[in-house]
Amino acid sequence: MTTLQSTVDLVGVPTRATSRRPVVVVGALSAALVVAVVVSAGRGQLGIPVAEVAAALARRLGLDVGPAFSHPAAEAVLWDIRLPRVVMALSVGAALGAGGALMQGLFRNPLAEPAVVGVSSGAAVGACAAIVSGVSVLGTLTTPVAAFGGALVATAAVYVLSRAGRQCDTSTLVLMGVAVNAIAAAGIGVTVVLADPQARQDIVFWQLGSLNGTRWSAVSATVPLIAVGLALAVAQARRLDLLALGERGARHLGVDVERLQLWSITTVALLVGAATAFCGIIGFVGLVVAHALRLVLGPAHRLLLIASAVGGALVVVVADTAARTAVSYAELPIGMLTALVGGPVFLVLLRRERRDAGVLG
Amino acid sequence: MSSGWRRRLSPSLAAEAPAPVLAGATRVVASDLGVEVDGRLLLDGVNLRLRAGEVVAVVGPNGAGKSTLIAALAGDRIPGARLRGTVELDGRPIHAWSEVERGMRRAVMTQDQVVGLPFSAAAVVRMGRAPWWHHTDEETDAAVVAGVMAATETTNLADREVTRLSGGERARVAMARCLAQEAGVLLLDEPTAALDLRHQVGTLHLAAEAAGAGAAVLAVMHDLALAARFCDRIVVLDRGRVRADGAPREVLDADRLSEIYGCEVDVIAHPRDGSLLVVPRRSAAAPHCDITDPEVFRAATV
Numbered sequence: 001m002t003t004l005q006s007t008v009d010l011v012g013v014p015t016r017a018t019s020r021r022p023v024v025v026v027g028a029l030s031a032a033l034v035v036a037v038v039v040s041a042g043r044g045q046l047g048i049p050v051a052e053v054a055a056a057l058a059r060r061l062g063l064d065v066g067p068a069f070s071h072p073a074a075e076a077v078l079w080d081i082r083l084p085r086v087v088m089a090l091s092v093g094a095a096l097g098a099g100g101a102l103m104q105g106l107f108r109n110p111l112a113e114p115a116v117v118g119v120s121s122g123a124a125v126g127a128c129a130a131i132v133s134g135v136s137v138l139g140t141l142t143t144p145v146a147a148f149g150g151a152l153v154a155t156a157a158v159y160v161l162s163r164a165g166r167q168c169d170t171s172t173l174v175l176m177g178v179a180v181n182a183i184a185a186a187g188i189g190v191t192v193v194l195a196d197p198q199a200r201q202d203i204v205f206w207q208l209g210s211l212n213g214t215r216w217s218a219v220s221a222t223v224p225l226i227a228v229g230l231a232l233a234v235a236q237a238r239r240l241d242l243l244a245l246g247e248r249g250a251r252h253l254g255v256d257v258e259r260l261q262l263w264s265i266t267t268v269a270l271l272v273g274a275a276t277a278f279c280g281i282i283g284f285v286g287l288v289v290a291h292a293l294r295l296v297l298g299p300a301h302r303l304l305l306i307a308s309a310v311g312g313a314l315v316v317v318v319a320d321t322a323a324r325t326a327v328s329y330a331e332l333p334i335g336m337l338t339a340l341v342g343g344p345v346f347l348v349l350l351r352r353e354r355r356d357a358g359v360l361g
Numbered sequence: 362m363s364s365g366w367r368r369r370l371s372p373s374l375a376a377e378a379p380a381p382v383l384a385g386a387t388r389v390v391a392s393d394l395g396v397e398v399d400g401r402l403l404l405d406g407v408n409l410r411l412r413a414g415e416v417v418a419v420v421g422p423n424g425a426g427k428s429t430l431i432a433a434l435a436g437d438r439i440p441g442a443r444l445r446g447t448v449e450l451d452g453r454p455i456h457a458w459s460e461v462e463r464g465m466r467r468a469v470m471t472q473d474q475v476v477g478l479p480f481s482a483a484a485v486v487r488m489g490r491a492p493w494w495h496h497t498d499e500e501t502d503a504a505v506v507a508g509v510m511a512a513t514e515t516t517n518l519a520d521r522e523v524t525r526l527s528g529g530e531r532a533r534v535a536m537a538r539c540l541a542q543e544a545g546v547l548l549l550d551e552p553t554a555a556l557d558l559r560h561q562v563g564t565l566h567l568a569a570e571a572a573g574a575g576a577a578v579l580a581v582m583h584d585l586a587l588a589a590r591f592c593d594r595i596v597v598l599d600r601g602r603v604r605a606d607g608a609p610r611e612v613l614d615a616d617r618l619s620e621i622y623g624c625e626v627d628v629i630a631h632p633r634d635g636s637l638l639v640v641p642r643r644s645a646a647a648p649h650c651d652i653t654d655p656e657v658f659r660a661a662t663v
Contacts, residue, residue, distance in 0.1 A: 108477040242488055244477040248437060253542070254373065254464025254492035299478035 022303050025296055029310040036314055037090065040321040041082045045329075048074050048082075085214040088222065089320040090313045092211070092275040093285060095226040097312015098305050099271035100286015101293075102233050105240040105301050106159070106264040110291060111170055111349060114151075114272045115283030115339075118180025122154025123147040123269075123276035125184050128191040128203055140221040148225075148273030154180050155265045155272075170353055209280035209335020211320050218278045225274035230309055232267040236260060237302035244299070282319075282335045284342020285312050291349065373495045376461040379451060379545055381575065384414035388451060388546050388577035389434060389467075395445030396429050396601075403429040405601040407446070411546065411577035416568050418588035419581045421598035422622050427581040428472060430598065431550045434579065435469045451545065464492030468542035470549045474531040476523045482534045483519035486510055489541030509540040512567055514560070528555040536564055540571065547571055549580040553587065565591040585639035589613055597621060613637050 038057070042048040048071070055066025056078060069075050096114065103112040103119070114120045130146035138145055158180055162172045188207065192200055205212075239260050242250040247257045275282070289311040290304065297303055316334070323334040382388070389411040396404040403426045411417060411434075419427050432439055434448055436455035448455045451466055458466065468489070476485060486509065490502045510516045513533045518526060523534055532555045539547060547568065553561040561584075568578045569591060582588045588595055589609040597605040597612055599621045605612040615628040618639060625642040 105478075110478075238491075238494070241480070241484075242491055244480060245485075245488065246475070246477065248471065251437070251460060252435065252464065252467075252469040253488060254376075254461035256460045294478075298484075299480055300484065 022297055022307070025293070026303075026307050026310060029307060029314055033090070033310060033314045033317065036317045036321070037086055040089075040317050041078060041086050043321055043325050044077070044082065046071060046073060046077050048078060053078065080216075084216045084219050085211050085320070086317060088211055088214040088219050088279065089317045091219070091223050091226045092279050092282065093313035093316025094309040095229060095271040095275040095312070096282060096285040096316065097289045097308035097310070098230055098233050098286075099268050099275070100312070101290035101301065101304050101308040102236075102240070102264060102271070103155075103268050103286065104290055104294075105243065105304075106261065106268065107162070107173060108243060108246075109170055109173055110294070111287070111346070111353065112173060113284060113287035113346070114268070115281055116287065116346065117154075117158050117173060117177040118184060119151050119154045119158070119268060119272045120276050120281040120283060121181050121184030121188075123151035123273045124207060124281055125187040125191070126150025126273065127206075127277050128188050131203065132191045132195045132199055140217050144221055144225055144274050144277035147277040148269055150184075151273040151276070152266065152269035154184065155269050159261070159265055170350070174350070205333065206280040207335075208333030209282040209338070210323070210331060210333050211279050212324070212331050214278065222274050222278060225270060229267055229271035229274065230305075232263065233271070233305050234302060236263055236267065237300075237305055240264065240301045241299070280333075280335055282316065282338050284338050284346060285315055287349075288342050288345050289315055291345075373461045373492070376459060376465065376492070376496070378496060379462075379466050382413050382451075382545065384412075384575065386413045387411070388413055389579075390449040391434060391446065392449075393446035394430075394433055394448065395443075396426070396433055396439060397443040397445070398439070398441055402601050403442070404433060407433075407598075407601075407603055409434075409596065409603065409606070411579055413545065413575050413577050414572050415593040416565075416572045416578040416580065416591065417594045417596060418592035419579060419596045419598055420583070420585055420588055421604075424600075425598040426601040427598055428550055429601075431469065431471075431548045431579070431581060434546075435467060435548050436463055437469075461492050464542065464544075466544055467546035467548060468539040468544040470535050470539045470547075470552055472550045472554070474528075474535045476531075479522040479524045481520050482515055482523050482526065482530075483510070485523050485534055486515070486537045486541050489538035492542060492544075505541055505543065506537075509537045512540070512570075513537040514563065529557060529560065532556055533560060533564070536567070540567065545576050547576055547578045547580075549578065551581050551583065553580075553582065553584065561587060562591075585613065585618070586637065589637040589639070609637055613639060 038050055038053050042050050042053045048069070052067055052069055052074065056069070056075070058065055100113050103114060103117070104110050106112070124147070126146040126149045127143050130143045136142045158176045162176045188203070192203055195203060239255050242253050242255050243257070243260070245253070250257050286308070290308045293307045293311055294304060297307055319337050320334050323332040323337055326332060387410055391407055391409040394404050394407040395402065407430065419430060421427055429439065433444070436448065436450070450458065450463065455463065483506065486506050487502065490497070490505065493502070510519060513536050515530070515533050515537050518530055518534065523531060526534065532552065536552055539549065549568070552564050552568070556564060565587065568580060572578050580592070592609065594607060595605070595609050595612040596603055604621060605617065613628050615626055618628070619625045627640050627642060629638050629640065630636070631638055
């Protein structure tokens with residue numbers, strides 16, 4: 001072994017072989033997102049050519065280029081119906097992607113996901129209670145705040161009950177999720193029973209997840225909450241990395257673990273609550289996106305959170321476009337779509353993990 | 362801008378960096394330290410002092426309380442434990458320092474090196490710089506990380522996922538992380554247990570070097586000869602109590618070790634340099650039974 005003094009030079013600095021990869025990946029995801037937004041805004045019963053959508057967006061930014069609308073109703077459809085929905089899809093996707101990555105870091109388990117663990121259901125209970133009770137003390141913010149409250153209770157409960165040692169054991173986590181989801185389902189059931197027929201139908205559809213009928217008012221209530229959540233998540237990212245050494249290991253490196261956990265739980269609840277409040281439960285986005293990106297970018301949370309936000313936004317914008325255009329004159333619930341794709345992925349990951357742990361197979 | 366609200370929001374900004382100390386200055390004082398879990402005394406009346414510049418080995422049989430001692434000296438919470446006595450770190454009760462300030466002053470290498478996510482070895486070593494975020498620049502951090510990785514011979518592992526390393530490689534990465542912390546007190550729980558001979562010696566050289574640079578090093582060890590050769594002091598722990606504390610020559614007494622370990626040993630001087638070797642007697646550790654005796658054989662197989 002060489003001595004400490006003689007080797008303090010910069011020659012041996014471990015350089016990251018993957019140093020350009022983050023820029024490429026996040027750049028590609030962002031470009032794909034922009035394309036998806038423009039294409040999605042044009043698709044629907046009234047088709048608007050991509051060039052016209054792009055030109056309309058450019059005009060809003062003060063650039064007078066490209067063609068004008070060819071259909072007289074196109075402008076109203078684009079600005080009042082399509083764009084609020086696309087912007088909502090984008091923000092909800094960013095919240096769910098980052099929320100999933102954040103949860104996986106907090107639980108130190110790659111299978112932690114808001115819908116699986118029951119955080120989304122918790123948010124749903126809060127939102128349903130607000131919808132049914134008709135309370136509106138906070139205006140349009142009432143539902144998101146109630147959803148945040150529900151998500152906070154669910155996250156904190158699962159976290160406190162399932163953490164043990166260095167890693168949160170997967171079986172415990174999934175079983176906790178089963179229990180929390182069951183309790184939440186009962187809670188939603190209560191609100192359904194108490195609701196009038198119209199609200200009842202609303203809740204049933206909303207629960208499956210849908211961005212149908214999104215208005216700018218809902219967008220403006222959601223986006224700031226999600227923006228705050230994303231900023232908080234990125235601010236905790238480096239400390240979250242240290243949690244991989246276990247709570248004790250992180251403390252040895254100067255992390256106030258309780259404070260970090262409190263902030264992370266609050267942030268997860270904020271992101272998931274805001275995402276769930278108007279759009280219902282859209283599951284598995286955080287799981288699939290964060291998992292795939294971790295394989296490409298590695299586990300460091302700052303980059304992973306940012307990339308997962310962009311990736312989640314992309315996935316939800318695409319999924320929502322499919323949900324409203326796949327079947328003519330009908331809306332598929334987006335939560336159903338993401339579960340159809342994400343559920344099997346979750347099963348594969350779960351099985352692989354069990355096999356690695358020597359429990360299954 | 363270092364206004365008050367930023368300091369309140371960020372504990373690492375408000376942290377007080379340690380002042381340099383002279384060799385021989387007291388770094389850690391444990392007084393009448395007791396740890397009781399479920400009515401069992403894991404540590405009982407331990408008094409211990411660690412000074413800048415010395416390497417202290419803690420030895421003792423399994424279950425003697427060595428790891429508990431490390432946890433108590435580190436200021437860890439021990440689940441379900443009742444604590445007695447005090448630990449002082451750099452002149453203050455250890456819990457009077459903030460989490461970040463403790464991180465600047467003492468580094469801990471625990472026995473298991475499990476990392477929950479597949480970080481690269483270099484990323485894990487870089488984590489050792491965490492207490493110094495906001496206090497040093499990136500160049501300093503990179504230089505420290507490169508230095509400790511070269512010293513622990515982990516540079517070639519830099520890009521490997523730490524979850525895929527062997528036990529010995531993980532232990533060296535963990536050692537590198539501890540050294541990267543540049544703390545004045547190093548608490549190492551069996552740093553050499555998983556290592557081959559070359560790296561055992563290398564790790565103890567690094568401990569000695571850190572001590573030479575002003576650190577107080579405490580290492581739990583099982584190899585008494587290695588402890589005798591590389592450490593300035595040996596503390597013998599037995600059932601939670603300090604049975605001996607002093608230079609290897611004073612502490613390593615054949616009768617005392619035989620009694621504590623429940624195993625007959627000889628302590629002999631190395632023929633060339635006179636350093637002490639502790640050698641178990643051939644029959645000492647074997648259970649006193651005869652497998653050829655039919656009674657015993659039956660009992661053993663039932």
